[in-house]
Amino acid sequence: xxxxxxxxxxxxxARAGWDEHSYYGHxxxxxxxxxxxxASLLALSAVGRRLPLEDARVLDDIMTVWTVADPRxxxxxxxxxxxxxxxxxxxIAAGYLSLDNPFIGVLHVSAGAARFLLDVQQRVQVSxxxxxxxxxxxxxxxxxxxxxxxxxxxxxxxxxxxxxxxCLIARGxxxxxxxxxxxxxxxxxxxxxxxPPNIAGAYAAACLDLGLSPDELSTLALGVSIHVFLAHAAExxxxxxxxxxxxxxxxxxxxxTARRLSPRARAWRDSPGGTTGGSSPR
Amino acid sequence: xxxxxxxxxxxxxxxxxxxxxxxxxxSQPTPAIRGYDVEDDLACHYGLLExxxxxxxxxxxxxxxxxxxxxxxxxxxxxSVAEAPVHAARLGRVIGVQHSALSGIAAMGLAEQAxxxxxxxxxxxxxxxxxxxxxxxxxxSRDDDERAAVDRLRQALEHRGVEVxxxxxxxxxxxxxxxxxxxxxxRKPEQLETxxxxxxxxxxxxxxxxxxxxxxxxxPMNLPAFAEVAP
Numbered sequence: 001x002x003x004x005x006x007x008x009x010x011x012x013x014a015r016a017g018w019d020e021h022s023y024y025g026h027x028x029x030x031x032x033x034x035x036x037x038x039a040s041l042l043a044l045s046a047v048g049r050r051l052p053l054e055d056a057r058v059l060d061d062i063m064t065v066w067t068v069a070d071p072r073x074x075x076x077x078x079x080x081x082x083x084x085x086x087x088x089x090x091x092i093a094a095g096y097l098s099l100d101n102p103f104i105g106v107l108h109v110s111a112g113a114a115r116f117l118l119d120v121q122q123r124v125q126v127s128x129x130x131x132x133x134x135x136x137x138x139x140x141x142x143x144x145x146x147x148x149x150x151x152x153x154x155x156x157x158x159x160x161x162x163x164x165x166x167c168l169i170a171r172g173x174x175x176x177x178x179x180x181x182x183x184x185x186x187x188x189x190x191x192x193x194x195x196p197p198n199i200a201g202a203y204a205a206a207c208l209d210l211g212l213s214p215d216e217l218s219t220l221a222l223g224v225s226i227h228v229f230l231a232h233a234a235e236x237x238x239x240x241x242x243x244x245x246x247x248x249x250x251x252x253x254x255x256x257t258a259r260r261l262s263p264r265a266r267a268w269r270d271s272p273g274g275t276t277g278g279s280s281p282r
Numbered sequence: 283x284x285x286x287x288x289x290x291x292x293x294x295x296x297x298x299x300x301x302x303x304x305x306x307x308x309s310q311p312t313p314a315i316r317g318y319d320v321e322d323d324l325a326c327h328y329g330l331l332e333x334x335x336x337x338x339x340x341x342x343x344x345x346x347x348x349x350x351x352x353x354x355x356x357x358x359x360x361x362s363v364a365e366a367p368v369h370a371a372r373l374g375r376v377i378g379v380q381h382s383a384l385s386g387i388a389a390m391g392l393a394e395q396a397x398x399x400x401x402x403x404x405x406x407x408x409x410x411x412x413x414x415x416x417x418x419x420x421x422x423s424r425d426d427d428e429r430a431a432v433d434r435l436r437q438a439l440e441h442r443g444v445e446v447x448x449x450x451x452x453x454x455x456x457x458x459x460x461x462x463x464x465x466x467x468x469r470k471p472e473q474l475e476t477x478x479x480x481x482x483x484x485x486x487x488x489x490x491x492x493x494x495x496x497x498x499x500x501x502p503m504n505l506p507a508f509a510e511v512a513p
Contacts, residue, residue, distance in 0.1 A: 016291040251502075
C-alpha cells in the first residue's frame with residue numbers, strides 16, 4: 001500500500017486554518033473566544049458539544065468541591081514521586097496513569113456510578129410510590145453489590161456530597177431528575193448495604209442532569225481533576241525533594257527471599273582455585 | 283510554484299514527506315535490526331542484551347565490551363522500593379491500576395531518574411571525553427562503602443575477563459558504571475539513560491507488583507510525612 005492509499009483518519013475535533021481555526025465545528029476566535037470558560041471548554045472537549053454557560057457553572061462547582069488535594073492521596077503522592085526529579089509534565093502524566101483503575105480512578109468510577117443510577121431508573125420510573133424504588137434498588141444491588149458512587153473510605157460521610165448539594169440548591173439544580181433520584185436512592189443503598197454516597201455518585205447524578213452520557217461524564221471527569229494534579233506536579237518538580245527521590249534507610253523492611261548463593265557462584269567457589277571473585281572469563 | 287496562502291492552512295502549505303523513515307528496524311520481508319535478520323541470524327547466535335545494544339549502538343559489540351556492559355547494567359539494575367520510580371509504581375499497584383498503566387508509571391519514573399542521574403554526571407562525561415587529568419570531584423568516591431562497591435565492580439569485570447582502564451581512577455559507584463558504559467561506546471546521554479531504564483524496568487515492575495492489588499491498608503501513607511505550610 002502506498003502512503004496515498006493509507007486509510008484516512010476521521011476527526012470531529014479540529015483543523016488549523018490561517019486566521020481562524022475550527023474546534024468541534026466552531027470557529028475558535030469568532031464563536032468561542034470571549035464566550036467560553038475553562039469548564040465549558042473542558043465539557044466541549046470531552047463531549048463534543050457546547051453546554052450552556054449556566055451548565056458550565058455547575059462544572060465549576062464540581063471542580064471546586066472536588067478540590068481535595070492532600071499530598072498523601074495516592075494518585076497525588078504518585079504524582080509528586082515522579083515529579084521529584086524536576087519533571088512537571090512527567091509527574092502529571094504518571095499521576096493521570098494512576099487514574100486508570102476501577103477502584104478510585106475517576107474514569108471508571110464515575111461511569112459506573114452513572115450506570116448504576118440508570119439501572120435503578122430502568123427498573124422503576126421515578127414516582128411517588130416508595131416501594132417501587134426500594135425494590136428497584138434491591139434488585140440493582142443484587143446485580144451489583146458494591147456499586148460505584150457509594151462507599152466512603154476512612155470516614156462515615158463523604159463531605160463533598162453535601163457541599164455539592166449546597167451548590168446545586170443555590171443554582172436551583174437540586175430538583176432535576178437524576179439528582180432527585182440520587183437523593184432518593186442513597187438512603188436505600190445505605191440502609192441495604194451500609195454504603196453512604198460518595199462524590200463520584202454525586203458527580204454522576206449532576207452530570208446526567210446536564211444531559212451527559214456515562215461515557216461522556218467519565219471522560220469529562222479526567223478534565224475536572226486536572227488542577228489538583230497540576231498543583232502537586234508543579235510543587236513536586238520545583239522542590240525536587242530528596243526524601244521523595246529516595247526514602248531514608250530504615251524506611252524499608254525487606255520481606256523477600258533470604259540471601260543465597262547462585263548455582264554458578266557455588267560451582268565457581270567449589271572449583272579448584274575458585275574464590276568468590278576470580279579471573280576466569282565467562 | 284503555487285502561493286502557499288492558497289493552501290487551507292499553514293500545515294497544508296508545507297511539502298511534508300509522505301513516508302516515515304525507519305533507521306533501525308526493517309520489517310519487510312522479515313524483521314531485521316541494523317541489517318541483521320532477527321529470526322535467521324540474531325535469534326540463533328546472540329543474546330537479548332546483545333541485540334538491544336546493537337539497536338542502541340548500531341553495531342554488534344565485541345565480547346569484552348558486551349561483558350563490560352552486562353556487568354555495569356547488572357550493578358545498575360537493583361532499584362529499590364525506596365526510590366521514587368519503584369515507590370510510585372508500588373503505589374499504583376496498591377490502588378489497583380491497570381498493569382499497562384503501572385508499567386507506564388514505572389517507565390516514566392525510571393526515565394526521569396536516569397535523566398537526573400546522568401545530568402548530575404555532566405562533569406564526568408566531559409572528563410571522559412577529554413581523557414585528561416583526574417576525574418572531577420563530583421564523580422569521586424565519597425566514602426569507603428563506595429570504594430568497596432567500585433572494587434567489587436572491578437572484580438566482577440575481572441571475573442568476566444575484562445579490564446576497564448578508566449576504573450583505575452577514583453570514581454564513585456554510579457560514575458564508575460557510567461564510565462564502563464562510556465568505555466563500551468555508549469557516550470550520548472540518551473544512550474546512557476536508555477540503558478539505565480532497560481536494566482531497571484523489569485526489576486522495578488517486579489518489586490511494584492510483589493504485593494496484592496488494592497492493598498491500601500498495608501501501605502505506609504505517612505511515609506514520608508507531609509506538613510502543610512502557609513503559601
